[in-house]
Amino acid sequence: MFVQQPIAILDSGVGGLTVAREVMRQLPREKIVYFGDTARAPYGPRDPKVVTRFTREIVDYLIQYRPKMIVIACNTATAFALEEIRAIVDIPVVGVIKPGARAALGRTITGCIGVIGTEGTINSGAYEHALLEISPNVHVISEACPLFVPLVEKGNFRSLQTYETIRSSIGHLRKFPMDSLILGCTHYPFLADVIQEVVGPDINLISSADETAREVSNILQDQGMLARGEVIPVHQFFCSGEPQMFKSIAQQWLGEQIELTPVVWQVPQIG
Incomplete structure (x- = not known):
């Protein structure tokens, strides 16, 4: 059912894990698919058009998991790409x-x-x-x-x-x-x-993180999309860079073992 679809969370790297942890705490029934673009981090020095393109590429990748919501858990990507992503998908998109x-x-x-x-x-x-x-x-x-x-x-x-x-x-x-x-x-x-x-x-x-997770909860509740049942979700994590450092940081921050899939990404120069 639609309400059982995951929440997609994306970031330039491990930073969005701060949001993911709070979503997991406030909404323990919700499954998360997380993408950290560690190979192309940091986003901060990059041209806004490049940041927007990267964000669209990650969204295109995550759409295959049929998320019911996208959380852009990156301030730089929120600043430059939020409105464009909202225009190209038909699900709620939340920034930070x-x-x-x-x-x-x-x-x-x-x-x-x-x-x-x-x-x-x-x-x-x-x-x-x-x-x-x-x-x-x-x-x-x-x-x-x-x-x-x-x-x-x-x-x-x-x-x-x-x-x-x-x-x-x-x-x-x-x-x-x-x-x-x-x-x-x-x-x-x-x-x-x-x-x-x-x-x-x-x-x-x-x-x-706290307020973003609260907004996620409010939107899902208002639209009748909260996950139901007692099944404990298995979260999925993806990163585009060196997987061991990402996995170590994620497990330390989240306090649990994670399922991590590396994604090969083209890495341009800063610009």
């Missing part, structure tokens, strides 16, 4: 930017919100637009952090190198009166402990 913005606005007291993300996400202005669309008086401070995704993709979540990279990238944000900081890349929750250490304990770190 608006859910993250809503979560931050629900937590801020001062009305000063920081956003860190990839070059592509920050340059797109997508978070600033989403925040100001809801709350015109909010003050937004944005900072691109291109060195963060490579740390995560290598599994380097906590080390002296990680701390120094994060400190040099965002340490200066402490001078602003922000009380909330949006982790505007789904890779960044892997680095949350160190980010919190750098910005200080009084700053709310906002991950879009």
Whole structure:
């Protein structure tokens, strides 16, 4: 039946696992098919048209599994490709930017919100637009952090190198009166402990994963598409790059063994 179809989640790499884990927690009956484009990560420095093409290619691949919903669990891909993907498929497509913005606005007291993300996400202005669309008086401070995704993709979540990279990238944000900081890349929750250490304990770190999973749940419930029954789903994972690192990170983050299928992908140069 249609309600038993999977939820497709895609990302440039392992970052979307933060969203997948929250979907699995909130919706334990739902089967997930996940694609991490690790061979072509990071997406942040790439041209928007290239990011959009990559996202379409992944969607084309995942459609064979007849998903009932697509979650673009990548901020850069959400910023550049969300509307185009919605135009070419006839199922709900959820991004991570608006859910993250809503979560931050629900937590801020001062009305000063920081956003860190990839070059592509920050340059797109997508978070600033989403925040100001809801709350015109909010003050937004944005900072691109291109060195963060490579740390995560290598599994380097906590080390002296990680701390120094994060400190040099965002340490200066402490001078602003922000009380909330949006982790505007789904890779960044892997680095949350160190980010919190750098910005200080009084700053709310906002991950879009919780709010995105909540939006997924609401849409499926409203459209009568929630999975039924007591069968425990077997999730499927695909990656386009080196499988062992992806599998190690995924199993560590999700706390369970996974079924992983490598996918051979053409890997162009950054551009």
